[in-house]
Amino acid sequence: MNLYLWVALGSAIGGCLRYALGRMVLDQHTNFPWSTVLINVVGSFVIGFFGTLTVTGSRFQAPESIRIFVMIGLCGGFTTFSSFSLETYDLLRTGAWVRALLNTALSVLLCVGAVALGHVLAYQSSHSIAIAQTKEEEYTG
Numbered sequence: 001m002n003l004y005l006w007v008a009l010g011s012a013i014g015g016c017l018r019y020a021l022g023r024m025v026l027d028q029h030t031n032f033p034w035s036t037v038l039i040n041v042v043g044s045f046v047i048g049f050f051g052t053l054t055v056t057g058s059r060f061q062a063p064e065s066i067r068i069f070v071m072i073g074l075c076g077g078f079t080t081f082s083s084f085s086l087e088t089y090d091l092l093r094t095g096a097w098v099r100a101l102l103n104t105a106l107s108v109l110l111c112v113g114a115v116a117l118g119h120v121l122a123y124q125s126s127h128s129i130a131i132a133q134t135k136e137e138e139y140t141g
């Protein structure tokens with residue numbers, strides 16, 4: 001039960017951070033969902049960096065509860081795949097096919113790139129190849 005509390009706390013903080021960052025970017029009055037792209041890229045970088053930096057056996061090894069707090073709770077509450085999906089569908093529904101394609105391409109490419117960049121930067125300090133170490137942290141199908 002204790003791990004569920006870590007997830008809940010991280011999710012609450014991540015959700016609040018997502019809302020705050022989204023409001024700051026939304027205030028730029030744009031017709032493209034930049035806030036969702038930015039939030040997903042930042043969250044992807046954090047999970048790649050933190051996961052690699054703190055894996056078991058690394059120089060900065062962290063307890064399971066802290067890894068679950070950050071990787072599942074904080075990143076899960078912060079990133080916005082459902083928002084991305086809704087915004088992309090709305091762009092398609094209103095005939096903005098080019099913006100929908102751009103949103104999809106940017107989100108996927110930048111987020112996978114951000115995980116890779118986070119991993120590479122953390123690897124330089126920890127020399128750990130792994131990012132996730134439990135089934136809860138990584139879905140492998």
